[in-house]
Amino acid sequence: MPLAAAADQIDYASTAFVILCASLVLLMTTPGLALFYGGMTRTKSVLNMMMMSFGAMGVVGIIYVLYGYSMSFGSENIAGIIANPFQYFGLNGTVDSVVNPFGYEGYGNIPELAFVAFQLTFAVITVALISGAIADRVKFSTWLVFSGLWVTFSYFPIAHMVWGGGLLSAAETSLSSLIFGSTDGSANVAPMDFAGGTVVHINAGIAGLVLALVVGKRVGFGKVAMRPHNVPLTMIGAGLLWFGWFGFNAGSELAADGTAALVWVNTTAATCAAMLGWLLVEKIRDGHATSVGAASGIVAGLVAITPACGFVSPLGSLVLGVVAGALSAIAVGLKLRFGYDDSLDVVGVHLVAGVWGTIGVGLLATSTGLFYGGGIDQTVIQILIALCTIVISGVVTLVIALALKATMGWRVPEDVEAAGIDQGEHAETAYDLVSVGGRMGAAPFGASQTSSTGSKNLEGAQS
């Protein structure tokens, strides 16, 4: 819960920085993630894949303004699990407020709405990340309803628990205080999650796993080749994700200061190392370093450094990154061994690298890390918050997924899936590769063709 601050001492540099970072994080989802995922699907389902990101944007953006912010960061804590959703309903009471979320001395006062904007984008991308696990086969309507339910019952509570002063934070009433004790109202061993290893990546990763299991495999999974239809789109998406991630990680400092600069360097160092780590595993295992591997390694590195980016050194980041890349490259093969269709490897990348990053910061944190002589406590609490997130998100996702399965249903009909979900769900196809054979259909609602502007232009062009 952000600390209130006096309105007349606004820190303009930090305010500009946070608003800009919020915009960068938005770029990660639309279009970064949409492109990254879209390129990896088949030709017939790329639009649906991209629409899952855009759809999550719409639903979560609305909910965040209504009650999401209040439920995550309100000051009225309910059992350490959520904050009162109605305290700041519709962002009431935040409009003229100035906050200093980390209580910096002498700087870092930002408008509360800048903080809201930044956090809104996090909720959006976390939901969008899950979509990769259930590509090509899910009703768009069910996905939108899931987005709203999941962000409400999994994301907001975990965001509150970790960042809003709840059970997984360093608050006096937190799990850590319970185990390791507290001094002056904060836990002796503060859980570390700088930018969302638990809240964003473990949360989305485990949700992806549960959804892949409940929703089931695509028709022909394991028998038919389902190769990425446009690898350059995936590369563009990975590049945009990387760029946007500077907002995600450095912005999480919520002030334009030295730590933000350290975070930028750490984010880059870890990501470079992860990309090469992934490629090395591929070269040894498959004989080739691939472009999809480079794009995936980038994301694995970004995920792993997310919880650690403000707590480790640039050298520590290299270690964290190279391990993340190699681990994820190995982990993406698990779905074939265990036979679950996590289509675009949300588990292999986000869950595995997210868990590694969250635990890795316990080893590599320069202040309290095991490798820096800080003892085992930090690592223990890191494992605990990772486990708690897995359990909470896993159970909540399972309940929502089964409820939707029993009511709306998840899957599009098998023939629609085979013919292409783009056409079945959205009445569109991504690529007009054959210029012959199309014709104007009847205009909707009985209107004559000439009453629609688009048709008129076509008619004009023909005559």
Next chain:
Amino acid sequence: MKLVTAIIKPHQLDEVKEALEAFGIQGMTISEAHGYGRQRGHSEVYRGAEYTVDFVPKSRLEVLVDDMDASSVVAVILKTAQTGRIGDGKIWVIPVEDVARVRTGERGVEAL
């Protein structure tokens, strides 16, 4: 009249076209095709999963020629399309009953 159809490697196409032009062939039709012969397809690896791509990209070239040119045209294509490596393609010749030029209405050899 004969129809010469050649399935060749796409990157040999320019060379074949130039050689046919030099020989005096005035027109041809090209289409993108996919297929395999004895070489089968190739394999691709995405995130460690190996996919066999059976149908590899080929160019399909069609030329209508006078009976007496058919064998030479085949020879020209053979010479220029050949790399000696697997997957060079195939050429076949079939008889054509009639040909018409749409613009002028000319028929038979006149229309070639």
